[in-house]
Amino acid sequence: MTDAPGKIALRRTMRATRAAIVAARGSSAIEAPPGLSDLLRGAGTIAAYVATGSEADPAPLVAAARRAGIAIALPHTVSREEPIRFLIDDGTPLIPGPFGLTQPPHDAPEAAPDIVLVPLLAFDAALHRLGQGAGHYDRALAGLRKALRVGVAFSGQRVDVLPVDSWDQPLDAVITEAGIVWRDGAKS
Numbered sequence: 499m500t501d502a503p504g505k506i507a508l509r510r511t512m513r514a515t516r517a518a519i520v521a522a523r524g525s526s527a528i529e530a531p532p533g534l535s536d537l538l539r540g541a542g543t544i545a546a547y548v549a550t551g552s553e554a555d556p557a558p559l560v561a562a563a564r565r566a567g568i569a570i571a572l573p574h575t576v577s578r579e580e581p582i583r584f585l586i587d588d589g590t591p592l593i594p595g596p597f598g599l600t601q602p603p604h605d606a607p608e609a610a611p612d613i614v615l616v617p618l619l620a621f622d623a624a625l626h627r628l629g630q631g632a633g634h635y636d637r638a639l640a641g642l643r644k645a646l647r648v649g650v651a652f653s654g655q656r657v658d659v660l661p662v663d664s665w666d667q668p669l670d671a672v673i674t675e676a677g678i679v680w681r682d683g684a685k686s
């Protein structure tokens with residue numbers, strides 16, 4: 499299957515935009531916003547990610563979740579083709595993976611996350627997202643219908659309208675440095 503037209507060019511533009519945002523801010527961390535404890539309430543496990551390059555870094559959000567007693571899972575990636583798995587980060591040292599990723603060892607316990615923090619290149623008003631183009635998160639989220647899907651991004655990564663394919667999985671919310679953006683009707 500090929501992507502909707504425009505995704506490839508948009509990825510290139512948004513990688514440059516994101517790098518410029520981080521250069522201007524001097525940090526890639528997204529601090530815990532007002533409303534985070536409401537968003538986390540009741541969750542047993544949250545899947546996060548270890549930021550690379552100029553990705554919005556969810557580390558402060560992960561620290562808040564840990565303080566709230568929520569277990570942390572991280573994606574384990576093998577290749578572009580193979581689905582990612584969310585594995586529990588139980589304190590075992592993380593190891594280098596493909597694409598410059600840092601991840602749990604392949605034999606860490608498998609997780610069933612209640613919330614998935616999702617890295618992204620761009621998001622739009624309808625909370626569609628543009629990812630790395632391997633479909634890893636689209637496939638993972640399609641298999642986790644009950645999980646709350648929460649993008650983590652800088653507000654400057656927002657665009658008006660993204661090209662959308664049939665398999666694209668919209669987000670319920672996006673956490674940015676300016677606060678939490680909810681999709682219409684997503685906040686219960």
Ligand SMILES: Nc1nc2c(c(=O)[nH]1)N(C=O)[C@@H](CNc1ccc(C(=O)N[C@@H](CCC(=O)O)C(=O)O)cc1)CN2
Nearest residue numbers: 547548549550573575582597598617629630632634635
């Ligand atoms: N931090 C982080 N972890 C993640 C993702 C992500 O976007 N960010 N993923 C999101 O799906 C999954 C990994 N999937 C990926 C798929 C493609 C590329 C990729 O194409 N990367 C760039 C740079 C590669 C490099 O530096 O070697 C590229 O190839 O152009 C990266 C991750 C799971 N873990």
Ligand SMILES: Nc1ncnc2c1ncn2[C@@H]1O[C@H](COP(=O)(O)OP(=O)(O)OP(=O)(O)O)[C@@H](O)[C@H]1O
Nearest residue numbers: 499501628629630631632633634635636637640665
């Ligand atoms: N549920 C699915 N089952 C099988 N393949 C899928 C599924 N969802 C997406 N794909 C495949 O993934 C590929 C990449 O999709 P897309 O370009 O939308 O990725 P993305 O959303 O930008 O990235 P990602 O989800 O990795 O962060 C597509 O070619 C698509 O066929």
